[in-house]
Amino acid sequence: MSQKNERRDKNVHDILVVVGIDFGTSYSGFAYCHTASANQEVCTNTEWSGYHGRFKTNTVLQYDDDFEKVTEWGKLAFAKKVERKNMDKDEPKSVGLFKLYLGSFGKLDDDLKPKIPVDYKKAIADYLREMGKLIKTKISEHWPDVNFYENVLLIISVPADYSKKELAIMRECSLEAELIRKENIEYLQFTTEPEAAAIYCMKKCLNEHSLASTGTTFMIVDCGGGTVDLTTRKLVGEDQLSEVTERIGDYCGSSFIDEAFLKHLGSI
Structure with a gap:
C-alpha cells in the first residue's frame, strides 16, 4: 500500500462527524451526523442568527461601507437589503446571487449575471466562512472533544455541470473561509446535487x-x-x-x- 493510500485510510478512520453543506444560489443550509451514533441520525440545522425553525437561510451578505467586513449574513442580511431598497443608491447594499458566477463560464450571458460590488470569490469565501463559524459552534456544542480539522468530513453539494476548474475554485474559497487548512485536504469532498x-x-x-x-x-x-x-x-x-x-x-x-x-x- 502506498503512503498516500495509508494516509487516506488513516483519515477515514479519524472521521467522527460528517457535515453536508448545501450552498445554494438563493438559500443555503447544512446538516451533520456523528458516525458512531446508534442509528446515525442526521441533524439538520434550523437555528440561524435572528430566527429559528427553517432548514435554510438566504445566501446573502451585508458588508460594511468598504465592502471588506461582513456585518450580517443570511436572512438578516436579506432583511437589510429590503430595508435599503428606497435609500440612497450610493449606500452599501446586500450582496447575493454570487454563486451564479460559478458554473456559468461560457454558459450564461454577462447581462444575466448579478452586478456585485465585490469579487465573486471573495463573496463565496465570506459566506462559507460565516456558515463555517456556525457549523463549528454546533459541532462543539454536541461533541466538545471533536477536532474540526481532524475529525470532520465536509461534503459540499455542487451543480452537476461544475468543471474541475470550478471545483478547484470552491476548494480555494473553502480554504480562504477556514473550512479546511490545506487546499488538497481529503476532509473536503464534493457531490453533485442530482x-x-x-x-x-x-x-x-x-x-x-x-x-x-x-x-x-x-x-x-x-x-x-x-x-x-x-x-x-x-x-x-x-x-x-x-x-x-x-x-x-x-x-x-x-x-x-x-x-x-x-x-x-x-x-x-
Missing part, C-alpha cells in the same frame, strides 16, 4: 412509499435558484442506482423567474 437528491430519495422516499424494490424508476426534478435539473434514476440493487436518461438542465431557476417577472411588471 446525486445527493437521488441518494436521499433512495434511502428515504422510496421506503416511505414502499417502492424500494429493484427496477423502480424515479425522476429527480431539482428546481433551484440558479438552475433547474432533471435526471431519471433506476434502483438496480440494494443501495445501487443507475442513470436511465442523461441529465438535462439550464439556467432557468427561481432567480431568473423573479427577474423576468419584475421586468414584465416594469413594462406594463
